[in-house]
Amino acid sequence: MEDIGEALARVRERIARAAEEAQRDPNSIRLVAVSKTKPADDVRRAYLAGQRDFGENYVQELVEKAAQLVDLPDLRWHLVGHLQRNKVKSALEVVSCVHSVDGTRLARELGKRAAAMQEDPALRERARLSVLVEVNVGGEAQKSGIAPAELGPLLETIEQEPALQLSGLMAVPPHTPDPEGARPFFEELARLRERHGGVARLPELSMGMTHDLEQAVLAGATIVRVGTAIFGSRNHSVAPQ
Ligand SMILES: *Cc1c(COP(=O)(O)O)cnc(C)c1O
Numbered sequence: 001m002e003d004i005g006e007a008l009a010r011v012r013e014r015i016a017r018a019a020e021e022a023q024r025d026p027n028s029i030r031l032v033a034v035s036k037t038k039p040a041d042d043v044r045r046a047y048l049a050g051q052r053d054f055g056e057n058y059v060q061e062l063v064e065k066a067a068q069l070v071d072l073p074d075l076r077w078h079l080v081g082h083l084q085r086n087k088v089k090s091a092l093e094v095v096s097c098v099h100s101v102d103g104t105r106l107a108r109e110l111g112k113r114a115a116a117m118q119e120d121p122a123l124r125e126r127a128r129l130s131v132l133v134e135v136n137v138g139g140e141a142q143k144s145g146i147a148p149a150e151l152g153p154l155l156e157t158i159e160q161e162p163a164l165q166l167s168g169l170m171a172v173p174p175h176t177p178d179p180e181g182a183r184p185f186f187e188e189l190a191r192l193r194e195r196h197g198g199v200a201r202l203p204e205l206s207m208g209m210t211h212d213l214e215q216a217v218l219a220g221a222t223i224v225r226v227g228t229a230i231f232g233s234r235n236h237s238v239a240p241q
Contacts, residue, residue: 004042005049007230008033011213015224018217029217032078032206034227036061037234040068046230047072055099055225057081059091066094080170080206080225082144085109092117097130099170099206099225102146104157107131111161118163128165131158132206135192137185138174145171148192155196168204168222169193179212186212186219
């Protein structure tokens with residue numbers, strides 16, 4: 001398999017080329033390296049190659065990997081998979097950003113737990129937890145994410161939680177063999193941002209993966225979440241939580 005450092009460099013190059021095509025500053029696009037199913041050693045290799053933001057789908061796996069990498073203090077963990085309310089407490093001990101808030105009950109639970117953590121003197125001084133709302137742009141029954149029509153009230157709920165920082169929107173569009181097929185869904189997420197306060201209220205658009213990161217950057221992504229192109233293909237499927 002290709003060296004992780006080289007793979008990372010190629011992904012950064014893809015982002016830079018797409019940014020150039022879109023006439024955007026490549027530094028305005030953050031790469032989250034999605035390390036699900038991959039060992040902590042692979043994360044460490046990517047870290048040594050300069051990568052700082054890492055994403056995981058499952059809280060249990062994230063917590064275990066984070067424990068093996070506590071010696072890397074400026075590594076930031078992003079939760080990109082669906083979050084169950086009973087996992088909020090353990091997730092909060094390690095994550096700096098949750099990309100997958102998709103309901104008001106989850107938002108309130110996150111707000112409550114994040115506030116409690118900030119009050120605990122035994123825990124280090126923490127910034128507000130950054131959260132993104134996952135939108136089900138494809139209207140797919142099997143996917144998580146809130147329906148576009150329900151976005152407004154959820155955004156307001158998050159803004160009412162002092163311990164949460166509303167950072168933007170996230171989407172995983174329906175898979176299409178041609179990456180161009182994802183473009184209308186990315187553009188839909190960008191339109192939803194405009195409809196709900198624009199960049200001032202929702203600075204981040206988390207969209208684009210290995211298959212379609214160029215299309216996401218062209219549609220305005222500020223965060224791309226890439227796994228396979230960095231760590232290689234996943235040889236076992238992830239069991240549902
Ligand atoms: C797995 C995953 C990714 C990364 O996907 P790749 O196709 O391996 O780049 C990004 N976002 C989410 C939500 C994921 O579950």
